[in-house]
Amino acid sequence: xxxxxxxxxxxxxxxxxxxxxxxxxxxxxxxxxxxxxxxxxxxxxxxxxxxxxxxxxxxxxxxxxxxxxxxxxxxxxxxxxxxxxxxxxxxxxxxxxxxxxxxxxxxxxxxxxxxxxxxxxxxxxxxxxxxxxxxxxxxxxxxxxxxxxxxxxxxxxxxxxxxxxxxxxxxxxxxxxxxxxxxxxxxxxxxxxxxxxxxxxxxxxxxxxxxxxxxxxxxxxxxxxxxxxxxxxxxxxxxxxxxxxxxxxxxxxxxxxxxxxxxxx
Amino acid sequence: xxxxxxxxxxxxxxxxxxxxxxxxxxxxxxxxxxxxxxxxxxxxxxxxxxxxxxxxxxxxxxxxxxxxxxxxxxxxxxxxxxxxxxxxxxxxxxxxxxxxxxxxxxxxxxxxxxxxxxxxxxxxxxxxxxxxxxxxxxxxxxxxxxxxxxxxxxxxxxxxxxxxxxxxxxxxxxxxxxxxxxxxxxxxxxxxxxxxxxxxxxxxxxxxxxxxxxxxxxxxxxxxxxxxxxxxxxxxxxxxxxxxxxxxxxxxxxxxxxxxxxxxx
DNA sequence: TCAAAACAAGAGCAGTGCTCTCTAAATCCA
DNA sequence: TGGATTTAGAGAGCACTGCTCTTGTTTTGA
Numbered sequence: 115x116x117x118x119x120x121x122x123x124x125x126x127x128x129x130x131x132x133x134x135x136x137x138x139x140x141x142x143x144x145x146x147x148x149x150x151x152x153x154x155x156x157x158x159x160x161x162x163x164x165x166x167x168x169x170x171x172x173x174x175x176x177x178x179x180x181x182x183x184x185x186x187x188x189x190x191x192x193x194x195x196x197x198x199x200x201x202x203x204x205x206x207x208x209x210x211x212x213x214x215x216x217x218x219x220x221x222x223x224x225x226x227x228x229x230x231x232x233x234x235x236x237x238x239x240x241x242x243x244x245x246x247x248x249x250x251x252x253x254x255x256x257x258x259x260x261x262x263x264x265x266x267x268x269x270x271x272x273x274x275x276x277x278x279x280x281x282x283x284x285x286x287x288x289x290x291x292x293x294x295x296x297x298x299x300x301x302x303x304x305x306x307x308x309x310x311x312x313x314x315x316x317x318x319x320x321x322x323x324x325x326x327x328x329x330x331x332x333x334x335x336x337x338x339x340x341x342x343x344x345x346x347x348x349x350x351x352x353x354x355x356x357x358x359x360x361x362x363x364x365x366x367x368x369x370x371x372x373x374x375x376x377x378x379x
Numbered sequence: 380x381x382x383x384x385x386x387x388x389x390x391x392x393x394x395x396x397x398x399x400x401x402x403x404x405x406x407x408x409x410x411x412x413x414x415x416x417x418x419x420x421x422x423x424x425x426x427x428x429x430x431x432x433x434x435x436x437x438x439x440x441x442x443x444x445x446x447x448x449x450x451x452x453x454x455x456x457x458x459x460x461x462x463x464x465x466x467x468x469x470x471x472x473x474x475x476x477x478x479x480x481x482x483x484x485x486x487x488x489x490x491x492x493x494x495x496x497x498x499x500x501x502x503x504x505x506x507x508x509x510x511x512x513x514x515x516x517x518x519x520x521x522x523x524x525x526x527x528x529x530x531x532x533x534x535x536x537x538x539x540x541x542x543x544x545x546x547x548x549x550x551x552x553x554x555x556x557x558x559x560x561x562x563x564x565x566x567x568x569x570x571x572x573x574x575x576x577x578x579x580x581x582x583x584x585x586x587x588x589x590x591x592x593x594x595x596x597x598x599x600x601x602x603x604x605x606x607x608x609x610x611x612x613x614x615x616x617x618x619x620x621x622x623x624x625x626x627x628x629x630x631x632x633x634x635x636x637x638x639x640x641x642x643x644x
Numbered sequence: 645t646c647a648a649a650a651c652a653a654g655a656g657c658a659g660t661g662c663t664c665t666c667t668a669a670a671t672c673c674a
Numbered sequence: 675t676g677g678a679t680t681t682a683g684a685g686a687g688c689a690c691t692g693c694t695c696t697t698g699t700t701t702t703g704a
Contacts, residue, residue, distance in 0.1 A: 151680095181659080190683065192685075196681080301566075338607040339607050342603040342604050342611075350526060357575075359574035363596075366572075444692085457693080461650080650700080662689095
């Protein structure tokens, strides 16, 4: 699942381009005992990403400056262009890095919950996303906030890490459904128009799901709602002091949302 | 009510700047027969805002450039500093402008629905926000997306226009409750911890509401969920072609959310 | 009429992304 | 081992940004 990360952490740094490799590819293409120059190059790229993350956290994506990173790296600005094609490329590196960090946190949190406790897994997922978002607001904004103007993430590199959370979430819902733990007859029943049903059918086929349309549709709503609540908190849409009990508020929202999708427990 | 705005406006609100005033305020505070210089100044500020909106729509907030606006205005860059203190000030102007445009759209949409059709009013509000967001994605991103790094909106000028939608939304919910059209016993019942109840009580007092805690809490969730769904769509979190039936998807989400808060109809 | 206020222009500073050229160092290979 | 080749880094430079300061010019109002 974390191929993209692997690829950039070791082998692919070499060419300065990140490729999305399967683990087979990555293990094959990674002799590990590389030349000193290659290791130095990999280390430099790792440093650039680390410094980029620091700048991102401190000043946000819009203020991410290659020149500043170069200064921190102790090198002249043009030198970093040997390692990173341009600013957008650095953004892409940070994007993939953040997606995978979030995905790892979510996976760890969900896996700490008993296999049959689907509602608990759902809440663990929500809480993990929120905790990470509050801890790394700039990274969260990069992933889920306004698109950076003029920047288009390269789908072939970001899609897999970028869909880890939603794939995990529908996985929980679908596993609950297969286990009979998902109430498919949630009230009020809302009719699903044919056009929407077609979209849901495509999703079901692609992700190999079993849950029926109403559950899938509610799952999508719950997905957007979880991130909506987190975004409001992280982006400061609640005023400064409207909600002092933010933990309790979010916990409440998760409880209600788990009912919306029909998860009991 | 809108003093803060008025103060910055003086002559300037004349210029097509949208402010939240009662008609009494507006007729009282605006002599209208100003000197030619004052009218020219107001017109220039109006032009700056208009050009700023165009740049915002075309290139996004991060790329909003005072120099580019100056060029379009046919004037040297330093000249615009006579009218706008700095880039952040222009952002604030555009922020207030956008908040009020959205508020006006929402108000118009809600008021077109029969007074007793609370569920219809809720859906009209949601659809109005979404329609405006899709039409003005850059403005929507400015209001509800990632915060602009280093920019802090001046609360005394933005709070009133910035809360028009949520005030309207809870107004609908509360009116429904008072009319007996809000089911306060929504299932599943979720316990509200004391800390959250205290926050809700403060909100109830400030906005003079009658609805009980469970309804208020669910109202908050519905609020964040509506914007979460819209943000996902506008910010491209749904992939390019996961959902072809976006109108139907959002309509479905509104229907489910109206059930979440207990609005029947 | 004349001083004061407002205005526009221009130069300038410090910062940005990015390209280009040049030198020095590391690596490869015959 | 020595020469050819590749790579790293430095530096200059271009076009752009926000913003300040000075210098004339125009408009205003008493």
